[in-house]
Amino acid sequence: MSNDVILGKTEYFPGISKISFEGTESKNVLAFRYYDENKVVAGKKMRDHFRFAAAYWHSFCNDGADPFGPGTRPMPWLNNSNPMQKAKDKLDAAFEFISKLGLPYYCFHDRDLAPEGKDVNESADNLKTLAVLALEKQKQSGVKLLWGTANVFSHPRYMNGAATNPDFSVVTHAAAQVKAALDATVYLGGENYVFWGGREGYFSLLNTNTKREIEHLATFLQKARDYGRKIGFKGTFLIEPKPMEPTKHQYDFDVATVVAFLNKYNLADDFKINIENNHATLAQHTFAHEIQLAADADLLGSLDINQGDPHNGWDTDEFMINIYDAVYAMLILLQNNGLGTGGMNFDAKLRRNSTDAEDLFIAHISSMDTLARGLLIADDILKNSKFLALRNTRYKSFDSGDGKRFEKGELSLEELKNLAVSLGEPAQISGKQEKFELLINQYIK
Amino acid sequence: MSNDVILGKTEYFPGISKISFEGTESKNVLAFRYYDENKVVAGKKMRDHFRFAAAYWHSFCNDGADPFGPGTRPMPWLNNSNPMQKAKDKLDAAFEFISKLGLPYYCFHDRDLAPEGKDVNESADNLKTLAVLALEKQKQSGVKLLWGTANVFSHPRYMNGAATNPDFSVVTHAAAQVKAALDATVYLGGENYVFWGGREGYFSLLNTNTKREIEHLATFLQKARDYGRKIGFKGTFLIEPKPMEPTKHQYDFDVATVVAFLNKYNLADDFKINIENNHATLAQHTFAHEIQLAADADLLGSLDINQGDPHNGWDTDEFMINIYDAVYAMLILLQNNGLGTGGMNFDAKLRRNSTDAEDLFIAHISSMDTLARGLLIADDILKNSKFLALRNTRYKSFDSGDGKRFEKGELSLEELKNLAVSLGEPAQISGKQEKFELLINQYIK
Amino acid sequence: MSNDVILGKTEYFPGISKISFEGTESKNVLAFRYYDENKVVAGKKMRDHFRFAAAYWHSFCNDGADPFGPGTRPMPWLNNSNPMQKAKDKLDAAFEFISKLGLPYYCFHDRDLAPEGKDVNESADNLKTLAVLALEKQKQSGVKLLWGTANVFSHPRYMNGAATNPDFSVVTHAAAQVKAALDATVYLGGENYVFWGGREGYFSLLNTNTKREIEHLATFLQKARDYGRKIGFKGTFLIEPKPMEPTKHQYDFDVATVVAFLNKYNLADDFKINIENNHATLAQHTFAHEIQLAADADLLGSLDINQGDPHNGWDTDEFMINIYDAVYAMLILLQNNGLGTGGMNFDAKLRRNSTDAEDLFIAHISSMDTLARGLLIADDILKNSKFLALRNTRYKSFDSGDGKRFEKGELSLEELKNLAVSLGEPAQISGKQEKFELLINQYIK
């Protein structure tokens, strides 16, 4: 990757230059203290562990509006009244930011990159136009596309769903958008393509045929997959679970639900799962739980990096800065050979009242450092502590003898019962949870 | 079913006689106002719609203890210090209550019916002894066994799980208990056999190998299924989802998770799902949602009837008295041909401070009447309102033409895109949720 | 109140005429089945029990935008590009709707009624201009102003709070808005004036001086109160609690918190509490709980009528159609002589996909009928059931003798202890909760 900062005609973040690594003693909030991209940890460069990506929508489109007020954030690249020129200015701002921060990847929705046109074809043309410019930026900067996606939830036509809309004509529009977004993703060398079904769910069971809607979703995804493969997409399709919001219930509720769906509809060879921390906690799970379940199913695809507030029941999309979350996630990733074609996308937004230009840098640096720190701690734990040994020992009775035969399915219920009689009352074995937890705190440095 | 009240040597609920139907004008709290067991609704007697069952544990074992204090409730049938005599007295009390209330079914855990013995064989013998007595009671009363199950969560040996315990020897004891419980269930003509994995989950991911534990669970269930079929069990195996409590996370989190599990491990031909309202809401779902999802997957088995408190985050197991919950549930059941071998088990408990003998009757009557009322309302809605027509109309674009071709998988993404172009911007169609909701209120009488 | 429909130059809801009462047998979704405004219940006309009000913001300004997409709803009165003309058209639409529905009241924020101007004085002038027009509409229609308020949460200047903003100059702008809104409210004969502190709270404790901010809030309210009284406002000031959203924590968390605040800062003689159902449930309380607590403190002011979704953790502001909520609320109101100067404001919005013009009518009718039905049921319970007697009996030991002396504070701890010795172990008395609950279901007809 180039170390150069990529500016357009205007410098949108003046006074902020390329962010560099200064080490843990630094108190500079515009420098990395842990993230040293070329440092090798567990046999891989830091940058290859994380494959960090900028989220186009939050960082370059989101002006701080919330349901109780309009935008607050100065975003001079959004000032031009011509939608296409605005899109080009935004592209300049995006690559300036990405290259100053040193992110190797970015992600976008079709409508982040280019404006909706007056009809299906103009919309597709707009996207193509911007994709040409984006490819140029990619080449200049060495930045790559982690994934593309289509926003089939914002436009009013999707108010009753996109692929699951009760009106077939809406489904065709969703298909048109996905086709164009897939075209752009392939053109830009995107390594993944994501589906987040923001409106694929229901507000009320009363007016909904859940069975028919879910089957429509499956058919839609099969057709999108077929088209993607036909045009040469070699990457991974991803589904991003979320339990609710904006819907009362979203069909892709959590990892377990999506695993079931992918298996049922023969999508598991092409699709994996894109897990977001705040979506996990809205579903009453931890981020680590969702990552582990996806890894267990060989369906761990990519991560959306953010965190929620444990007492606020909506998607607050805060920058992930909790060291524990980072350690738990990295422990699992290190044991599962990382993320494959996936990466870590900063699907996070500044608080509405964080309005200085530097705030966007500080927030990303803070989160990147948290993850880098999590990697270093997790690596230390796995290499230098008894963590794995303690856990493996708990299951050793299944590593040989009758336990192993049970695992292989060789013992009937009656044989198991007879073993209970002969083994007698089992000895009590502490779960040692507090010891495991103390150990994690020992390694947080 | 016999109309006789079945008493043992002692009458445990003196002053309360057989509960009768008195109609909606009655203000007698010890009479039915809606539940008229032989009344035919939608082509079936009320009793056959519901197949109501007493829950042995809550109604005859649970004395009101909670984590902050011991039992409060006078239960004279638990006074004998000899465990086997106590179990016999409890059986008398149970059948007195069941027959006075007119419930056609009951459900039990092995340890509800008979006490644990000094070892595996004595425990099995105790259960056999009580099963003989229970069969006699069944014959006298006409009451039948809806389902049996094994309590493999209370004993300290299961503190780290039963089928998912990291220690194989504990798994064998769980197998021994399940074998004996299956024997008893078959002996008693039980129509279903239930697995609720109260400890099958984790407190901490740190000390847990989720993949291995879940595979152990699958193997265990396969072996139990094989044994059940071998000894002639013709009924349905059921899994009861719950998201958490006592564990931090239970593997059978919700219906979607269990559907996935059953399909992955080839259990779906023998197993269905037993859905509990309070478990549904703890998982952030409605009861209706869970019932609908199970019905969509052809895995709707049976229902545990209760309700939780929306602001208390544990299993309060209150008697279900919310008319809306009853209407929504019955709407789905009536559209899905009911519950098959399943029924409605009152997995509900009195509040700790409800200590009069009549309270147990009042609570059951209140809940039975709520469900009967829900049935009458749902039947009225389906027969006399535009409810179904309104809903079906929303999907009519898929009933013919290109929409139907899409449903059959005959349209590629490109063809869909071309249709978008030719169809143009879809007309806006209101979801009419408020109208659907008003309609439900119109039919609540 | 006039029965006339008040139209402006354009009829915005063509095809819908004045909504009339048709009785419970009607299946017309554009008629009242329970709300018969002149029917006398418990000594008062229905309309005087409820004092229903339209919420200007939801019903005439809110186009269905949510955090995931823009507005969906056709609102032709918002089409004019001139802000002042748009405000006038909106006023026409509002009074057409209000008069067709037969609502006796309405409520507004300053910015709902009139657009923000280029500075403080122009904003105030805009509001004055519209207030003159609104007064005319009030006179024509007989509709009155239940309450006014100032929107000091939407504008970016309030992103760090209004009265609690760390920057004093922002506080002055909030004061300017409140002054103008009070002027307008008094001019229009408003019976109450509301404060909802949408941004009065924090996102992070780290950057917040809670003590100083809360004291600023108190000072601000004292000054607003003084000004209101000075200009002749005779009505009630109201604070509307909400626990969170948009903030992580709002200072006016719930009724208990607001009661404490009003008492601490000597505001309780002028202020009462405006309780919203969805805000109550976001604070883990029931609507009835909040109403009861406010009534106990003699601070029950007014109600915002809506309901939330028990599994969605944000303010969904659905129309309140749950009969139970209505019965519980009306039971308390009937026992506490109603709402005084307050009323019931429909702070509720259509679902984003409810886009037909009639939907707004259906939703209001459904909710008005739910409350009217709740009133009838509650009145029946209080007059014809044992509900109150059952409850009062529980406390009878405090109505005389030593219990009464305890209530008067005449017994020391030692005397109480001596009574424990002489009284011996108390007899067990069931709480009879299930009987109380059955009784409520009996009266829902």
Next chain:
Amino acid sequence: MSNDVILGKTEYFPGISKISFEGTESKNVLAFRYYDENKVVAGKKMRDHFRFAAAYWHSFCNDGADPFGPGTRPMPWLNNSNPMQKAKDKLDAAFEFISKLGLPYYCFHDRDLAPEGKDVNESADNLKTLAVLALEKQKQSGVKLLWGTANVFSHPRYMNGAATNPDFSVVTHAAAQVKAALDATVYLGGENYVFWGGREGYFSLLNTNTKREIEHLATFLQKARDYGRKIGFKGTFLIEPKPMEPTKHQYDFDVATVVAFLNKYNLADDFKINIENNHATLAQHTFAHEIQLAADADLLGSLDINQGDPHNGWDTDEFMINIYDAVYAMLILLQNNGLGTGGMNFDAKLRRNSTDAEDLFIAHISSMDTLARGLLIADDILKNSKFLALRNTRYKSFDSGDGKRFEKGELSLEELKNLAVSLGEPAQISGKQEKFELLINQYIK
């Protein structure tokens, strides 16, 4: 404090000797890495910052029972069948543990220390007998009593409440218990006396007169306060808020509610608040929030140290090991001169499957070290970072001029409005939340 280990006739934790400080490089789970009791931080010894206390109930009485199964934990000091001898053995075990761990304080409920007798007087006598023995242990060990309390929630007679019971005779029994517990607390030199109203709340509003019950609670507390002062108690009375569980709603919901209650009933001169982390989060607050609110009201009394699970809605009472919680709490305590007569009581329990004798030590050590670490980090932040300067700068407009006049109440609403006109639109000031958060992570070492 003595460094000696205090053993009874039996050593209950053999193989574990006095826990010592070994420093951060140690990997010994039975040693302190941060808690160095005599180390001076911010002008005070570590032990005086924390005043750590053992919780008698969890650590010496709680055998691991939960609603789904009986106890699991070997507690040999509970084996004697004679209740009084068992209480004495428990006392031996408690002081062995406390002295081996080096805790300076302990806390108890009356029923933890001594068994309930056959009547009021025998119960009081039992408590006196054990208090004599406990005083001896205190003298031997130098350990002191942080607080005593009465368990007026477990016994069935309190099923409908204690001080708020609808039956006056139950109130007298609660008074008898509190009198005896106050006697014992004063005798043992207890520095505080706590009220946790576990059953002071309701299950159903239907059968409850909230106003009368809350007034009864206030009267009860006034009488207890009067008695305590009369017998020479010089310490602090404490109320411990909890929102729910076992009740549906507890009257002492959270800090804001208790502040209001104490002020309304003239209790604030004698009472302060005992805040528990898990109770805070059940009420949708952070621990830091509750501590800050109590400090703002000059009512911060003491802390119950534990943590909950963000996705489990009941009181899991885990040992507090989250470094962030510790840092936030210590930041507030250091700015508020600590806890006065209060301390930090480990109201936490082992997981049910943590059954080794060492587990209780590991859990306490882990939590003590977490808090010690939090102290060191907070002290570093306050001394060496810009944290306080950054925060204070936000409010500087109120430190002089018109802002200061506003704070003093010298500006009317009209004057404020005029200032808005003259000041014009305020400059935008970022809240810098992400910078504050980054700063905290910088200091976690």
